[in-house]
Amino acid sequence: MSSSMNRRAALRLMASSAAMPLLATTAYAAAHAQPTTHTVTIMNMAFSPANLTIKAGDTVIFKNEDRTPHDATANNGAFKTPRLSTGQSAQLTFPAAATYGYICSIHPRMTGSITVT
Ligand SMILES: [Cu+2]
Numbered sequence: 609m610s611s612s613m614n615r616r617a618a619l620r621l622m623a624s625s626a627a628m629p630l631l632a633t634t635a636y637a638a639a640h641a642q643p644t645t646h647t648v649t650i651m652n653m654a655f656s657p658a659n660l661t662i663k664a665g666d667t668v669i670f671k672n673e674d675r676t677p678h679d680a681t682a683n684n685g686a687f688k689t690p691r692l693s694t695g696q697s698a699q700l701t702f703p704a705a706a707t708y709g710y711i712c713s714i715h716p717r718m719t720g721s722i723t724v725t
Pocket of ligand 1: 678713
C-alpha cells in the first residue's frame with residue numbers, strides 16, 4: 609500500500625515538472641506573461657527601435673549610446689525623461705493601453721512611438 613502511494617506521488621511530480629516548459633511556450637502564457645522590459649537605444653541621432661509595441665504594464669528603458677545628450681519627450685506631455693548623457697538611461701513603465709508619439713526635445717527631428725496594447 610505504501611509503495612502504490614509513492615508511485616502516485618512520483619507520477620504527479622513528473623507531470624508537474626513536464627508541464628512547466630510546455631506552459632512557457634503557449635499563447636496563453638505569452639498573453640498573461642509577467643511584465644516585460646524593452647530597451648530603446650539612442651544612437652546616431654535616432655531611437656532604435658523607433659516604433660515599439662508593448663503590453664500594458666511593461667517597462668521601456670531609454671539608453672543613450674550616442675555621443676550627444678538626448679531625452680525622450682512625449683508629444684502629449686505624458687512623459688519626459690531626464691536629459692541623458694552618453695551611457696545614461698531612464699526607464700518608464702506604461703500601465704495602460706495608449707499610443708505615444710515622442711521626440712528628443714533637444715533634437716526634435718528625432719521621433720519615435722510607443723504603442724501600448
Ligand atoms: Cu537628441
